[in-house]
Amino acid sequence: MIKKYLLVTKPGIIFGNMISVIGGFLLASQGSVDFSLLFATIIGVSLVVASGCVFNNYIDRDIDCLMERTKNRVLVQGLISPAITILYACLLGIAGFALLYAYTNLLAVEFALLGFVVYVGLYSLYLKRKSVYGTLVGSLSGAAPPVIGYCAVSNQFDTGALILLVIFSLWQMPHSYAIAIFRYKDYLAASIPVLPVKRGISVTKNHITLYIIGFIVATLMLTISGYAGYSYLFVAAVVGFGWLIMALTGYKTTDNKIWARKLFIFSIVAITTLSIMMSVDYSQVAAPESLLTFVWP
Numbered sequence: 116m117i118k119k120y121l122l123v124t125k126p127g128i129i130f131g132n133m134i135s136v137i138g139g140f141l142l143a144s145q146g147s148v149d150f151s152l153l154f155a156t157i158i159g160v161s162l163v164v165a166s167g168c169v170f171n172n173y174i175d176r177d178i179d180c181l182m183e184r185t186k187n188r189v190l191v192q193g194l195i196s197p198a199i200t201i202l203y204a205c206l207l208g209i210a211g212f213a214l215l216y217a218y219t220n221l222l223a224v225e226f227a228l229l230g231f232v233v234y235v236g237l238y239s240l241y242l243k244r245k246s247v248y249g250t251l252v253g254s255l256s257g258a259a260p261p262v263i264g265y266c267a268v269s270n271q272f273d274t275g276a277l278i279l280l281v282i283f284s285l286w287q288m289p290h291s292y293a294i295a296i297f298r299y300k301d302y303l304a305a306s307i308p309v310l311p312v313k314r315g316i317s318v319t320k321n322h323i324t325l326y327i328i329g330f331i332v333a334t335l336m337l338t339i340s341g342y343a344g345y346s347y348l349f350v351a352a353v354v355g356f357g358w359l360i361m362a363l364t365g366y367k368t369t370d371n372k373i374w375a376r377k378l379f380i381f382s383i384v385a386i387t388t389l390s391i392m393m394s395v396d397y398s399q400v401a402a403p404e405s406l407l408t409f410v411w412p
């Protein structure tokens with residue numbers, strides 16, 4: 116009974132985002148951690164992400180039934196009624212936003228709202244089905260959780276927050292493209308315009324290589340800008356160049372599916388490792404200038 120209500124929230128994605136929330140939060144904390152704020156931020160963001168995922172699953176029922184990977188999902192099987200699904204998604208979202216509003220700050224709430232609107236509104240409702248740029252727009256939503264974690268502490272969108280946004284946005288492109296390659300038949304069957312389907316696997320390999328190079332530069336900028344230390348820099352360089360070398364083997368591989376699945380698995384290892392390293396190897400920076408002070412209208 117309960118299991119279907121857990122599965123419909125995409126626990127794997129929630130867990131992955133939780134790691135990046137903690138990474139952003141601890142990076143901004145710079146050693147002085149407010150654990151009650153951390154707990155509220157983790158739960159609040161997880162509830163908002165869960166809400167977004169339930170809405171996404173509700174919206175995607177018609178295409179999920181066409182893909183091997185998703186055809187057995189809870190809503191495709193009709194295990195939860197549409198009305199209950201919508202109510203459940205709303206309750207998760209209300210609880211998450213209320214928690215963030217009560218215990219964090221308006222800037223964090225605004226980034227949660229941004230991530231939610233981009234994921235459910237722009238990506239799920241429209242771009243995923245209509246545009247090859249859906250993944251690029253979707254990556255903005257996936258970059259929201261670590262920025263929420265960071266801003267829950269900093270209460271300002273400074274250079275550190277911007278670098279986090281860029282790191283996580285760039286990371287998601289090879290992550291998603293690798294999936295789109297090893298799940299190529301699924302996306303073709305569901306007519307989802309991901310890059311490999313629209314422009315071919317060779318072009319996608321070029322994009323993957325360029326995005327990983329951009330990702331490496333962005334990850335190193337955290338240390339160069341004084342937000343993270345040299346242990347983080349070393350690990351970021353090893354992980355980034357390891358991922359790049361793995362990507363480059365794609366130009367010689369005889370089996371794109373196996374190569375892409377390895378690249379996807381490495382993407383999870385990469386982002387998890389970096390989230391941990393930025394949590395433990397921050398550096399004491401002077402109070403950074405705010406780049407962007409969102410004000411609530």
Ligand code: HEM
Binds near residue numbers: 132135
């Ligand atoms: C443009 C953004 C993203 C896209 C299009 C995307 C797409 C996907 C897809 C389709 C899967 C299922 C792969 C499979 O099972 O074959 C997946 C798995 C996964 N993704 Fe992403 N993802 C994105 C962002 C993220 C973010 C931001 C995180 C966390 C930081 C994340 C973490 C994971 C994890 C942990 C898995 C494996 C667990 C699972 O399959 O549920 N992804 N991703």
Ligand SMILES: CC(C)=CCC/C(C)=C/CC/C(C)=C/COP(=O)(O)OP(=O)(O)O
Binds near residue numbers: 231238254257260
């Ligand atoms: C604050 C907030 C709500 C942030 C959103 C965090 C989040 C869920 C990021 C993932 C973004 C994304 C495009 C996932 C793929 O969805 P998909 O529909 O392509 O995946 P699927 O085919 O497995 O359903």
